[in-house]
Amino acid sequence: MKLIFERSKRGRGCSILPECDVPVVLPEGDRRERELHLPQVSETDVSRHYTELAKQTYGVNDGFYPLGSCTMKYNPKVDEETAALSGFTEIHPLQPVHTVQGSLAALAKAEELFCEVTGMDGMSFQPAAGAHGEFTGLLLIKAYHKSRGDLKRTKILVPDSAHGTNPASASMVGFTIVNIPSAPDGGVDLKALKQAAGEDTAGLMLTNPNTVGLFDRNILEITKIVHESGGLCYYDGANLNAVMGVARPGDMGFDVIHLNLHKTFAAPHGGGGPGSGPCGCKDFLIPFLPGPRVKQAEDGYRMSRMETSVGDVKAFYGNFAVVVKSLTYILMLGKEGVAEAACNAVLNANYMMRKLEDLYEMAYPGTCMHEFVMDLGKLKHETGVSALDVAKTLLDYGIHPPTMYFPLIVHEALMVEPTETESRETLDTVIAIFREVYRRAKEEGEKLHQSPVKAPIRRPDEVQAARKPVIRYEFTEA
Numbered sequence: 001m002k003l004i005f006e007r008s009k010r011g012r013g014c015s016i017l018p019e020c021d022v023p024v025v026l027p028e029g030d031r032r033e034r035e036l037h038l039p040q041v042s043e044t045d046v047s048r049h050y051t052e053l054a055k056q057t058y059g060v061n062d063g064f065y066p067l068g069s070c071t072m073k074y075n076p077k078v079d080e081e082t083a084a085l086s087g088f089t090e091i092h093p094l095q096p097v098h099t100v101q102g103s104l105a106a107l108a109k110a111e112e113l114f115c116e117v118t119g120m121d122g123m124s125f126q127p128a129a130g131a132h133g134e135f136t137g138l139l140l141i142k143a144y145h146k147s148r149g150d151l152k153r154t155k156i157l158v159p160d161s162a163h164g165t166n167p168a169s170a171s172m173v174g175f176t177i178v179n180i181p182s183a184p185d186g187g188v189d190l191k192a193l194k195q196a197a198g199e200d201t202a203g204l205m206l207t208n209p210n211t212v213g214l215f216d217r218n219i220l221e222i223t224k225i226v227h228e229s230g231g232l233c234y235y236d237g238a239n240l241n242a243v244m245g246v247a248r249p250g251d252m253g254f255d256v257i258h259l260n261l262h263k264t265f266a267a268p269h270g271g272g273g274p275g276s277g278p279c280g281c282k283d284f285l286i287p288f289l290p291g292p293r294v295k296q297a298e299d300g301y302r303m304s305r306m307e308t309s310v311g312d313v314k315a316f317y318g319n320f321a322v323v324v325k326s327l328t329y330i331l332m333l334g335k336e337g338v339a340e341a342a343c344n345a346v347l348n349a350n351y352m353m354r355k356l357e358d359l360y361e362m363a364y365p366g367t368c369m370h371e372f373v374m375d376l377g378k379l380k381h382e383t384g385v386s387a388l389d390v391a392k393t394l395l396d397y398g399i400h401p402p403t404m405y406f407p408l409i410v411h412e413a414l415m416v417e418p419t420e421t422e423s424r425e426t427l428d429t430v431i432a433i434f435r436e437v438y439r440r441a442k443e444e445g446e447k448l449h450q451s452p453v454k455a456p457i458r459r460p461d462e463v464q465a466a467r468k469p470v471i472r473y474e475f476t477e478a
């Protein structure tokens with residue numbers, strides 16, 4: 001399809017404006033020397049251009065989107081409606097507090113409910129994304145050790161199955177990373193953990209269920225080992241979909257967490273809008289939380305800052321509208337509904353896994369949580385068809401492929417997360433597609449290297465795209 005600049009025709013526009021009758025006051029030297037490069041298009045062109053773009057886009061409103069570790073689930077429309085209420089949108093962060101009591105009440109309620117869901121005592125909504133929440137949480141851990149004069153704790157333990165953002169965040173906060181191997185069952189290797197935890201341990205970063213979709217049954221033992229060494233336990237709560245309302249990181253022994261409201265709590269993501277990665281903690285870490293804190297006083301809600309805070313990690317209260325969406329989501333589901341959503345997410349994943357395991361080898365065959373990992377190593381060896389080929393072939397059937405080549409510890413990984421918002425009928429259709437693709441892999445073998453044949457873009461050079469992205473239009477005219 002044509003880019004908007006390629007549709008441009010000199011002199012064409014969307015509106016008819018009178019001659020400018022305001023005098024030009026900018027001095028000569030400060031004025032633009034050439035016309036600004038803007039596409040010159042009619043309203044019809046603009047409308048058709050974006051409609052065409054929208055048709056080539058695929059999102060949760062188009063169909064199945066099983067992107068493991070990303071929780072691409074349906075976002076209820078009511079969440080958007082409340083976030084768009086003028087009482088929330090037509091305000092300014094510097095307005096007097098007595099004029100924004102409703103928004104402060106929403107923040108206070110969100111803090112209360114997310115603390116209840118996670119077993120934490122306080123939460124800041126400043127971080128704008130998951131990785132940002134990790135960074136913030138690690139700042140709390142650093143501040144805590146520093147406040148006790150315990151300066152030798154420079155290491156963060158990270159299991160080898162961790163999301164890539166975990167070691168990256170720890171490194172940005174200035175910690176050294178110690179890699180903890182996984183045991184054959186996919187959980188943390190306790191012996192290796194015991195050996196690594198010691199006087200220099202600042203903390204452990206863990207996600208449970210972990211990135212292979214398994215709940216680590218040794219979790220109480222794991223957090224105990226770290227605490228006994230004097231370290232703190234950080235819970236990566238990006239994917240709370242399997243446990244929300246059912247089990248709480250706070251009860252598992254974690255001291256600090258982040259959530260991805262834009263994964264678990266139904267805020268759109270993946271190009272769908274801003275995110276929010278609130279950072280929560282136990283009582284003893286609250287004094288270090290970033291940003292202004294909402295407090296209820298006798299005459300209403302107030303904002304206050306703490307001397308001991310790690311400082312702001314974002315302006316004002318973070319992406320406030322995202323918090324409103326997630327708050328709506330929780331309130332609409334209610335206590336039972338949140339737990340039921342989690343249970344259905346786990347049920348859907350196990351249903352799909354069982355209906356595929358006779359063909360596709362599962363990396364960890366036991367009961368999974370909200371997602372499962374297939375290992376296509378054997379299929380590749382037998383047919384030449386890789387995880388990439390299977391993912392690309394799925395595009396021809398009109399569904400979004402699962403996450404591929406993650407977690408890194410499974411080499412030909414496809415990681416499937418159906419989520420609770422898919423019906424039994426959709427799952428059955430998708431299962432049939434996966435089975436069909438397997439049959440084709442066996443029969444057609446390397447022919448699948450050509451897939452997809454129906455998509456507008458087939459096999460982009462991903463390395464070039466990542467290393468040398470072309471993000472600017474090259475204008476030919478001066």
Ligand SMILES: *Cc1c(COP(=O)(O)O)cnc(C)c1O
Nearest residue numbers: 069129130131132163165236238
């Ligand atoms: C998505 C994810 C993150 C990072 O979240 P962003 O909002 O993309 O920064 C961290 N940990 C896990 C396990 C995730 O799945």
